[in-house]
Amino acid sequence: MEGRNIRGRIYINFQGINAQLSGPRKDAMDYANWVKEDERFAPTYIQVSPSPRGHAFPRLKLRYKPSLVQVCEDSDSLPLTDPTARAVPLTPKQWREKLEKRHDALTKGAGEVSNLENVKKVLLLDVRNRYEWDVGHFQGAQRPEVECFKSTEFGLSDEKEVEADPLAGVDKENTEILMYCTGGIRCDVYSTILRKKGFKNLYSLRGGVAKYLKEEGASQWNGRLFVFDSRLAVPPAFYHGEPAADDTSSSTSAIARCLTCGSEVEPVHRNCANLDCNNLYLSCAACTAKLRGCCCSECMEAPRLRPVLGQDETYQRWHNYRDPPPPPPRPPGWVSRRALKRRRRKERRKEEERLKHTGASEVHCSSGGESSSEQANPSFVHQV
Numbered sequence: 205m206e207g208r209n210i211r212g213r214i215y216i217n218f219q220g221i222n223a224q225l226s227g228p229r230k231d232a233m234d235y236a237n238w239v240k241e242d243e244r245f246a247p248t249y250i251q252v253s254p255s256p257r258g259h260a261f262p263r264l265k266l267r268y269k270p271s272l273v274q275v276c277e278d279s280d281s282l283p284l285t286d287p288t289a290r291a292v293p294l295t296p297k298q299w300r301e302k303l304e305k306r307h308d309a310l311t312k313g314a315g316e317v318s319n320l321e322n323v324k325k326v327l328l329l330d331v332r333n334r335y336e337w338d339v340g341h342f343q344g345a346q347r348p349e350v351e352c353f354k355s356t357e358f359g360l361s362d363e364k365e366v367e368a369d370p371l372a373g374v375d376k377e378n379t380e381i382l383m384y385c386t387g388g389i390r391c392d393v394y395s396t397i398l399r400k401k402g403f404k405n406l407y408s409l410r411g412g413v414a415k416y417l418k419e420e421g422a423s424q425w426n427g428r429l430f431v432f433d434s435r436l437a438v439p440p441a442f443y444h445g446e447p448a449a450d451d452t453s454s455s456t457s458a459i460a461r462c463l464t465c466g467s468e469v470e471p472v473h474r475n476c477a478n479l480d481c482n483n484l485y486l487s488c489a490a491c492t493a494k495l496r497g498c499c500c501s502e503c504m505e506a507p508r509l510r511p512v513l514g515q516d517e518t519y520q521r522w523h524n525y526r527d528p529p530p531p532p533p534r535p536p537g538w539v540s541r542r543a544l545k546r547r548r549r550k551e552r553r554k555e556e557e558r559l560k561h562t563g564a565s566e567v568h569c570s571s572g573g574e575s576s577s578e579q580a581n582p583s584f585v586h587q588v
Contacts, residue, residue, distance in 0.1 A: 210235060211261040212433075215269040219284050221245070222272040222389060224432065226260040251387055251414050253443055260433035273393045274354040282396045291383055291395035291406035296416040299409050302326070302382060303342065303424040310344070326380045329370060331356060331394050332430070335484050339437045339460045339471035340427030342384065342413075346370045353390055359398050371403075380405040386431065387412040418443040427459040428471050434518070437471040463499060464491040475518075477510045478503035479525050 210232060212225030221239065225232060236250045275282075283289040294302070306326045330337055330345040337347045349368040350356050359371035371381070381403055383391040391408035398406055409416055413429050422440040429438045437460075460471035463485045476483040477497035485499045497512035498504045510525050519525075539547070 205235070205264065205266065208235065211259045211264045213261065214264075214266045215272055216267075217269055217272060219272055222269070224261075225264075226255050226258075226433065249388075249411050249415065251411060253414065253418075253438065255433075255435065257434070260431075260435055262434075273390055274352070275356075275393055275397065282393065284393060284396060286396075289396045289399050290392050291381075291398075291408035293388075293410035294382075294407050295410055296419040299382070299384075299416060300420050300423055302380075302407075303328070303344075307343065307424065325375075325378055326382065327370065327374060329358065329381055329383045331358070331383055331385050331390050335473060335486075336386070336430035338486060339430050339473075340413075340425065343424050343426060345384075356394065358394075359401055359403060371398075374403075376402045377404055379403075380407060382407050382409075384409040384416075385412055386429065387414055414443065430471075430473075436473055460486050462486055462488040462491055464488075464495065474513070476503055477512060478506040479508040479510055480506060 208227065208231040210225050210227040212223065212227075214221065214223040214225060216222075223239075225235070227235075233252075239245050240248060240250070272284075306328070328342060328345045330341055330348050331353070332348060333350055333352060334348055337345070341347075348356070348358075358369055359374070361369060361372060374381075381398070383395060383406065385391050388408060388411050391412070395406045395408060413425070414431075417425065417429060417440040425440065429440070430436065431438055460469050461467065462469050465488060467488050469486050469488045471486065473484050473486060474492070474497070476485065476499040478499075481499065481503050483499045483503075487495075487499070492512065495501065496504055497510070498506075503509075508525070510519055513519065
């Protein structure tokens with residue numbers, strides 16, 4: 205990294221590398237090509253997309269991480285480096301064909317029992333978070349009711365009916381599970397967990413949604429793609445070098461809705477002004493002003509509220525808003541420095557007044573005598 209203008213998050217451990225970075229094209233690609241010089245990473249797909257506003261990250265963080273991706277169980281025990289333990293990767297073209305086949309069976313043959321059975325045997329699984337789904341997703345994918353990937357537990361419950369679990373009660377032997385995420389790494393990790401739970405037919409989108417939008421466009425996709433950097437929501441046309449303003453196709457029309465009133469909004473998330481909530485949500489300008497940047501009325505009454513930010517502004521790190529620590533307890537008889545200075549000045553003034561009074565008394569006593577020597581020497585009083 206020395207001498208290169210690169211920022212981002214690069215996590216490494218014995219299982220591999222999880223990197224998201226930004227920089228001038230030459231610096232960024234020099235790093236990517238250097239990684240691929242290692243034969244272990246030679247087949248790695250490098251996802252590249254433009255960042256018109258410059259750096260997408262504020263700084264560079266290069267760290268060792270026990271887990272490349274935070275999951276619900278210990279990732280050290282997962283066979284992440286074994287391709288047979290992961291889902292079968294599909295190219296964007298193969299993925300699109302499977303989705304179109306599923307869509308045709310669902311729309312054209314809805315009245316035929318055989319077609320409905322075929323639809324049930326293909327399940328589309330979004331392994332991202334709910335706020336990512338809110339700004340864009342594949343048609344037919346159920347909204348994941350999770351706040352972070354670590355809390356994802358699809359298919360892990362033994363109960364046959366769980367409302368928030370799209371894999372509950374699914375035939376593990378005969379159902380095809382089509383998994384997708386932003387870049388593909390979460391699917392690789394979570395598919396090893398599902399393999400251990402007995403799911404046989406697992407498929408993932410190679411390169412994730414980002415590669416799909418670059419090669420296949422917005423076919424079967426609604427909305428934009430959420431990314432974990434300053435861009436937040438990227439339109440599909442962005443991956444073809446087109447400006448976001450030109451993204452006017454019907455397939456990418458706004459599907460994002462305000463959490464409070466349900467109106468259509470620009471797919472730009474904001475954090476709740478309540479420091480103890482910090483919920484990432486979508487909001488229209490009217491609701492933002494009404495709730496003073498909070499996600500609900502309860503958060504408006506919270507004791508630690510941050511200022512309301514504009515649509516394109518983001519909050520600083522949380523420690524910039526936390527309450528200062530309480531001062532240490534003062535020992536008995538403690539006096540502040542300012543009070544001590546005042547006390548000393550007062551004592552000095554008293555001492556000066558005392559000396560003046562003492563000197564005046566001595567002069568009065570000396571000048572009041574009738575000694576002939578004093579009268580003969582008028583300078584004697586001044587000398588005293």
